[in-house]
Amino acid sequence: MKRIVIDQKIAVCVVFVAALFMSIMDGTIINVALATIQQDFGASSSAINAIVVIYLICIAVVIPASGWLGDRWNTKWVFLTSLGLFTLASLACGLAQNIEQLMLTRAAQGIAAGALMPVGTTMLFRTFPPHQRIQVSRVLIIPTVIAPAVGPVLGGFLVDHLSWHWVFFVNGPIGLAALIFGVIWLQAPAQEEVGAFDWLGFILAGAGFAALLYTLTEGASKGWGSPIILVSAAIGVGALAALVVVELAKAKPMLDLRLFSIRLFRVSNLVAIFGSAAFTGILFLMPQFLQNVVGASALESGLTTSPEAIGVVLSSQIVARLYPKVGPRRLTFGGVLGVAVMMGLMSTIDAETNLWLVRALMFGTGVGMAYLFLPIEAAVFAQIPHASTGQASAIFSMQQQLGSALGVAILGSVLALNHSGTTVNQNAQSYQYAFLAAAILAFVSACVALFIRDRDAAATMAQHGEHSELSHSIA
The missing domain is CATH 1.20.1250.20 (MFS general substrate transporter like domains)
Structure with missing residues (x-):
């Protein structure tokens, strides 16, 4: 057969x-x-x-x-x-x-x-x-x-x-x-x-990234000045600094940090790390806000935050059609700037806010994030040599992990620093400050996106016929 x-x-x-x-x-x-x-x-x-x-x-x-x-x-x-x-x-x-x-x-x-x-x-x-x-x-x-x-x-x-x-x-x-x-x-x-x-590179990278991720994940809850967090941060920074020296000296390193000399790869990773920090931070905080301030149930909280996914899915279909003509620079900048506006508006919500407004803001955030996800994923490897794709993927994946941890760490810390009241309004205010911090992260991501050069990503900007061929094959 x-x-x-x-x-x-x-x-x-x-x-x-x-x-x-x-x-x-x-x-x-x-x-x-x-x-x-x-x-x-x-x-x-x-x-x-x-x-x-x-x-x-x-x-x-x-x-x-x-x-x-x-x-x-x-x-x-x-x-x-x-x-x-x-x-x-x-x-x-x-x-x-x-x-x-x-x-x-x-x-x-x-x-x-x-x-x-x-x-x-x-x-x-x-x-x-x-x-x-x-x-x-x-x-x-x-x-x-x-x-x-x-x-x-x-x-x-x-x-x-x-x-x-x-x-x-x-x-x-x-x-x-x-x-x-x-x-x-x-x-x-x-x-x-x-x-x-590369055993030395593996040990330094593993210890450095693990320690840094632990610091970002646990810093807000254990206290940034606690001994274990300070030691973890020192190990992370020290190991990663040594990693840079060791890997740049090797002809065939485990992590080819020379890839950061490629402008598009470097800038795309920076855009993604700040953008994902803002987005992950909101997904981390919004359910807590809805349950702790608004008094929503877990199911109601999940249904209120889920419109962001609908926004991304619907918007991504538009972005994919715009990308070949517009390129990653303007799409990413405009989309993430819109995300910053949505998150800025979130800093005005409180316990009395209609949940449909919250859902609309989450939907708008998802719409804007599609303008980061698709262009960056398409462009980030555009100038990476075929043989270096594995190392570039490892670096990009690590950036995604650190970006998510960074967002939770920053927004969690802002929430903890301002969470001194006991009334509903005081609790709402502490979340508002955290949402504003997310808006700032998104704004930084948008600003960095201005350094993307569309001509660097020209190889990823297909002609119409090539679009149709692929769309038909994977539909």
Whole structure:
């Protein structure tokens, strides 16, 4: 019997979308289950917090090595191995009998996720030529924004009607289906030439990024002046400073920091880190505002914040059509400036604000963020050599992790510094200051976008016929 042959562009999109959706959803779905897990295991608050932090730190340790691993052992098999490990670890999380087992299995999840996204991104951008990437981004944006919106709602339903174990078990069918599909239809690409594994670079990058991520994640809650945060920050900064010296001195480093000499790559990463900090910070704070100030239920809170996902999905279809004619500079600047305005308006809401206004502001934020997500994802690798795509993907993925942590750290700190009152109005005011901080981050992102040169991204700006060809093939 003849085996069905599937276009590799479609095959890569299918497995990457499934893995992306599962990985992103896993980061949000667990939040609604933490209180139930704590009660079930009789665990301390610090132990419950460790479930989240361990996952993030393990991701940070693995990401720097992901480019080398994909090039050395083939991106197909590294990706599928990571996907299989993530799926098994998810099932193991659901079967955990105590908090210690859950921490261990969450660490395994983080290790797998650390390689999953960068290696998947490398596969994607080596499969699609630059002029087709904006159309690919239009498809891939859907799991990127739908998964965070679905996670809390689905998690709440599973915890209420089944048990907390199912927030992990839900990954099983998705991961298994994607794994089987990938084994059968993904083709192994040509092997890339790599040097020996850079152990010193790996240790410095892992320690530096993990310590810095821990500092940003825990600084607001533990206090920025606490000894553990100061030590963690010192380790992070020191290790990363040493990493720069070590990697620039190597002919074949694990992280090729020389890629930052490419203006488009450098500026795109800066735009993304400030933009994602603002966006992630809002997604972190708005549910708390709705529940703590407005008095909304968890479900009502989720439904009020979810319009941002609708805004991104609808707007992305327009952005993809504008990009070839307008280019990334003006699209990104205008979109993120609009996001800054939306977040600035959020700084005026209080306990009496109509929730439909909040939903409209969240929708407007999503509309604007599409003008960052698609152009930056299409343009950031435009001038990266084919052989360096793996390392560039690792750097871009690390930036996304740090940007998200930075947003939560800054907005959480602003909230904590101004949260001195006990009345509803005083609580609302502390959130207003935090929303204003998010607007400032978005404004900085918009300003940096002005340094993008459209001619640098010319390879990603396709002609109309090339649009149609790809859109038809992946529709």
